[in-house]
Amino acid sequence: MNYKTHINGGILVGLYTNCQLANMPLMSTAVLLGGAFVGSIFPDIDHGNSYIGKKTKGVSKAINKLAGHRKLFHAPLVYLFLYSTAIGMFTDKLMLIGIKGIFLGIFSHLVLDSLTIGGLPWFYPFSKKRFSICMIKTNSKIEDILCGMLICINIVMLLDMLHITSIFTFTHR
Ligand SMILES: [Zn+2]
Numbered sequence: 001m002n003y004k005t006h007i008n009g010g011i012l013v014g015l016y017t018n019c020q021l022a023n024m025p026l027m028s029t030a031v032l033l034g035g036a037f038v039g040s041i042f043p044d045i046d047h048g049n050s051y052i053g054k055k056t057k058g059v060s061k062a063i064n065k066l067a068g069h070r071k072l073f074h075a076p077l078v079y080l081f082l083y084s085t086a087i088g089m090f091t092d093k094l095m096l097i098g099i100k101g102i103f104l105g106i107f108s109h110l111v112l113d114s115l116t117i118g119g120l121p122w123f124y125p126f127s128k129k130r131f132s133i134c135m136i137k138t139n140s141k142i143e144d145i146l147c148g149m150l151i152c153i154n155i156v157m158l159l160d161m162l163h164i165t166s167i168f169t170f171t172h173r
Contacts, residue, residue: 001112002139003041003051008150009112010040010105015157017104019171028097035101042102043109046073074113075124079106115146 001009014036018029044050045060047069053060067073083103090096114120119132136142160171 001116001136001143003044005143005147005150006040006044006109006112007037008147008154009108010036011154012150012157013104013108014101015154015161016170017100019157019161028094031094031098032101035098036105036108039102039105039107040109042106043073043113046070070113070118070130071121071124071128074110074120076110076120076122077124077126079103079110
């Protein structure tokens with residue numbers, strides 16, 4: 001998937017989680033969404049031609065050489081391990097919200113990449129086999145439609161949260 005789809009997937013998960021956590025202060029909401037934004041594009045740092053890869057040139061190249069594309073940096077089990085470690089390391093509430101945001105964004109990235117033809121190595125490092133559940137081609141018309149749908153859902157969620165519309169039920173908190 002391209003970075004636009006990933007960013008919108010990350011924002012969607014961030015907004016949804018924000019609705020579930022009732023009465024979040026504005027600062028926490030900003031940290032959660034910021035984390036989800038960063039997390040949603042982070043895994044593609046293993047690809048020099050990706051949006052984040054182009055921004056981090058040398059780092060991305062080194063990671064690609066060392067870890068390859070869609071391997072270590074696209075491994076759900078690795079992130080699960082990192083998440084449990086990171087959560088145990090901090091006690092600051094805002095820091096924990098930021099970490100949760102980042103990993104929610106990463107989670108959305110992994111789900112979206114699982115919908116592509118290339119698939120995702122769900123059990124890496126135990127198996128290199130990639131799993132794909134939808135066969136969507138990156139940058140195809142279908143991805144554009146999916147991205148458009150994500151944008152629409154995000155806009156409606158935002159309008160709901162600002163009490164301008166009242167379309168989704170989970171936003172009524
Ligand atoms: Zn990716």
